[in-house]
Amino acid sequence: MKKWTVGVPDRKTVSSLMLSCGVSSLAAAALAARGYSSPESVMEALNVSELSDPFLIKDMQKAADTINAAIDSDERICIYGDYDCDGIMSAVILYSFLAESGADVFYYIPERSEGYGLNMKAVDSIAAEGASLIVTVDNGISAIPEAEYIYSKGMKLVVTDHHQQGEQLPKAEAVVDPHRHDCFSPFKYMCGAGIALKLVAALDGGDYTMALEQFGDLAAIATVADIVSLTGENRFLVSYGMELINNSDRPSIIALKEVCGLTDKPVNSQAVGFGLAPRINAAGRFGSPKTAAELFLCEDYDEALEAARELDKLNNMRKDTENSIISEIEAMIDEKPQLLRGRVIFLCGNGWHHGVIGIVASRISEKFGKPCFLASDSDGEIRGSARSFGDFSVFGALTACSDVLEKFGGHVGAGGFTIKNGKSDEFGQLLEKYALENHRVMPLPELKADIPITPTELTVENVQGLSVLEPFGTDNEKPLFYIKEAEITDIMPLSEGAHTKLRIKLGITQADALIFRRSPQELGLSKGDICDMIVNLGINEFRGKTSVSIIVSDIRPHMFEQSKYFAANSAFEAFLRGEELPQNYYPSMYPSRDDVVQIYKAIPDEGICSDTLYIRISGRSINYCKFCIATEALRQLGLITVSCADAKIKRVRVSQKADLDSAAVLVSLRSKLTKSH
Numbered sequence: 253m254k255k256w257t258v259g260v261p262d263r264k265t266v267s268s269l270m271l272s273c274g275v276s277s278l279a280a281a282a283l284a285a286r287g288y289s290s291p292e293s294v295m296e297a298l299n300v301s302e303l304s305d306p307f308l309i310k311d312m313q314k315a316a317d318t319i320n321a322a323i324d325s326d327e328r329i330c331i332y333g334d335y336d337c338d339g340i341m342s343a344v345i346l347y348s349f350l351a352e353s354g355a356d357v358f359y360y361i362p363e364r365s366e367g368y369g370l371n372m373k374a375v376d377s378i379a380a381e382g383a384s385l386i387v388t389v390d391n392g393i394s395a396i397p398e399a400e401y402i403y404s405k406g407m408k409l410v411v412t413d414h415h416q417q418g419e420q421l422p423k424a425e426a427v428v429d430p431h432r433h434d435c436f437s438p439f440k441y442m443c444g445a446g447i448a449l450k451l452v453a454a455l456d457g458g459d460y461t462m463a464l465e466q467f468g469d470l471a472a473i474a475t476v477a478d479i480v481s482l483t484g485e486n487r488f489l490v491s492y493g494m495e496l497i498n499n500s501d502r503p504s505i506i507a508l509k510e511v512c513g514l515t516d517k518p519v520n521s522q523a524v525g526f527g528l529a530p531r532i533n534a535a536g537r538f539g540s541p542k543t544a545a546e547l548f549l550c551e552d553y554d555e556a557l558e559a560a561r562e563l564d565k566l567n568n569m570r571k572d573t574e575n576s577i578i579s580e581i582e583a584m585i586d587e588k589p590q591l592l593r594g595r596v597i598f599l600c601g602n603g604w605h606h607g608v609i610g611i612v613a614s615r616i617s618e619k620f621g622k623p624c625f626l627a628s629d630s631d632g633e634i635r636g637s638a639r640s641f642g643d644f645s646v647f648g649a650l651t652a653c654s655d656v657l658e659k660f661g662g663h664v665g666a667g668g669f670t671i672k673n674g675k676s677d678e679f680g681q682l683l684e685k686y687a688l689e690n691h692r693v694m695p696l697p698e699l700k701a702d703i704p705i706t707p708t709e710l711t712v713e714n715v716q717g718l719s720v721l722e723p724f725g726t727d728n729e730k731p732l733f734y735i736k737e738a739e740i741t742d743i744m745p746l747s748e749g750a751h752t753k754l755r756i757k758l759g760i761t762q763a764d765a766l767i768f769r770r771s772p773q774e775l776g777l778s779k780g781d782i783c784d785m786i787v788n789l790g791i792n793e794f795r796g797k798t799s800v801s802i803i804v805s806d807i808r809p810h811m812f813e814q815s816k817y818f819a820a821n822s823a824f825e826a827f828l829r830g831e832e833l834p835q836n837y838y839p840s841m842y843p844s845r846d847d848v849v850q851i852y853k854a855i856p857d858e859g860i861c862s863d864t865l866y867i868r869i870s871g872r873s874i875n876y877c878k879f880c881i882a883t884e885a886l887r888q889l890g891l892i893t894v895s896c897a898d899a900k901i902k903r904v905r906v907s908q909k910a911d912l913d914s915a916a917v918l919v920s921l922r923s924k925l926t927k928s929h
Contacts, residue, residue, distance in 0.1 A: 253808075255699070255818060257699075260704070261281050265284045266284045278789070282702045283297075297483065303460055308438065309429075309435060309437040310427075310435035310436075311428050312451065314426035315426035318385070318426055319385070327356065329383065330359065331346050331360070332370060332391070333361040334369070334390045337474055337532040337533045337536075338478040340361060341477075342390045345445055345470055346451065349463075349466070358383075359545065361542060369391040370388065370392060370398035384406075385410065389412050390448075392409075394422075395422050399423040413427075413447070414441075414480075417431050428447060449468070473493065475489055476490060477524070477532065481728075490723045497519050497524075507556040510557065511563070520724075521722070522730075531566070534563055536607070537607030538566040543563065544563060547560060570607070570608055574615070577609070581599055581616060585896040592896070593829055594683075594687075596622055596644075597616060598624075601628055621696065625649075634673070635668070635670045636669050637667070638666060640664070643664075645663075653683060655682075696818055715790065718789065735756075738782070738784070738785060739757040740777055742754070743777055749773070751770070752775055767803075767804045773858065776860065776861065785804050812867070821876060835924075841878060847882055848886065851882050861900055885917050892904060
């Protein structure tokens with residue numbers, strides 16, 4: 253369960269933005285909720301109509317001069333990319349332009365097994381190919397020893413990158429990176445392909461016309477895939493690129509849209525992020541990134557379609573591998589539920605694929621609402637990835653564990669690490685120590701609604717007006733809306749119960765709301781229930797009729813007291829970890845025998861989600877902490893199972909009575925009660 257927060261924008265500001273900017277009330281409210289208070293700030297945010305002069309980036313002129321001189325001298329040039337979507341698109345953009353300019357050029361994209369960035373073996377290989385100039389794209393800012401090695405081999409280097417600068421810059425003819433400490437270019441948040449496109453414009457004298465027409469689509473795909481900020485110049489670049497993608501004659505785009513099921517469908521940033529980009533990334537994860545590069549360099553549609561189908565197969569392998577690891581993790585947790593009771597989740601498996609371990613860590617963190625550190629033991633090397641949210645810093649945690657790590661890196665929300673041999677258990681202990689010392693109360697995953705919405709605002713015209721906020725992505729997420737006191741008048745299964753459609757009543761307004769990946773049984777709702785929802789809104793067109801589409805992100809009973817729920821859950825887990833709680837907590841945590849019997853009898857034969865069960869039986873006598881203690885006691889006695897995959901509680905058929913008082917959790921709690929008296 254996530255913590256809900258709901259924005260309450262100033263209504264005067266909303267009215268002012270509607271009148272002065274000509275936007276719908278929903279768009280104006282979403283803008284106001286995100287801190288835009290003046291027409292000027294809105295116009296500046298929404299109406300970015302060009303890219304800034306490429307030569308404003310430090311060393312861009314030097315880079316263009318060096319590369320143009322190499323072309324004029326018939327020197328052999330190597331474009332050095334990276335194995336993710338951004339690195340591949342960057343390499344394709346610069347290689348294509350230089351090849352069309354008559355340069356003697358080739359590209360090198362390292363395999364994932366080589367690791368990120370420049371490496372010495374690759375430099376040797378490039379030197380053997382006769383290159384005299386290496387140009388990096390989407391990497392190179394931290395390649396200090398590799399740069400020195402390049403010059404020792406008699407070659408030159410131009411770096412183009414978008415990652416943060418370290419203590420020193422690499423030796424190079426030019427280092428083009430907006431994050432250089434001495435670079436004062438106006439926009440800092442482009443991905444590697446955006447910088448590559450700017451370099452192409454610089455090589456063409458600074459005019460963007462050709463660069464955008466030829467490569468705006470590729471740069472837009474990379475911008476969405478690399479999850480950089482979709483504000484400022486990135487907003488313009490993605491908007492421009494979406495137009496190209498939707499009207500593309502590029503064989504690779506047409507073929508990739510076909511395998512994604514997007515032929516004749518409008519492509520937006522979400523379609524790129526969940527359709528095109530994962531297939532491009534799959535090449536670097538489960539095959540070779542060259543497969544994706546060759547696709548985008550291909551000019552024959554049949555060849556492109558064959559390559560796109562290969563990427564689709566690799567992406568299916570990626571999904572299967574992710575799901576296999578997640579199933580293994582769920583089985584581990586079902587066997588040892590205490591793995592979930594820590595402040596953070598740390599799990600180590602054998603042979604988990606490094607190409608997806610970061611994605612899996614993100615999914616586990618999302619599923620269980622805790623920072624997640626996953627490691628895979630492969631041939632004695634224990635390497636992992638971590639994902640977090642809120643103000644829990646992955647990098648801070650890894651720094652605190654540095655004594656047991658071979659190496660690590662990252663930032664607040666994500667990171668990678670390698671654990672010293674035999675130090676896995678100590679690593680887990682140090683993570684818990686860091687979390688306890690720095691977050692007595694751990695951050696909660698949040699679902700943020702921009703604004704409450706009224707029935708009168710649910711009009712087609714109003715919802716269509718949200719399109720002015722597109723493209724959606726990092727720092728410009730699709731707006732979410734809060735619906736209060738919706739009466740459930742009908743509940744219908746969809747796709748044989750895989751999804752649910754609700755008929756809801758808001759005042760005198762009737763509407764339908766869809767809930768994906770949850771069956772009516774899982775929801776546990778009944779006709780007549782009064783619920784609150786957080787939803788996103790869209791437009792549905794069917795048989796010539798246009799209507800508002802309501803997609804439910806989360807739903808709960810009206811008047812649900814989330815602060816008490818989260819406080820109780822925190823106390824329950826702290827108790828299981830052996831942490832001391834205030835003495836007055838223990839009596840209110842202890843369930844009576846009647847409480848436990850009531851909970852047990854309320855479990856239907858087919859099982860039920862634990863949160864749904866709690867909502868059904870909760871009352872003044874059974875708070876959430878009592879509920880958790882009771883279900884843990886029943887689990888310890890073998891009377892119920894609790895599945896980690898779907899949090900479903902099921903009764904177990906037993907042939908003899910169980911002694912409730914013997915449950916370990918109740919024995920432990922009674923000892924605390926005795927001390928308190």
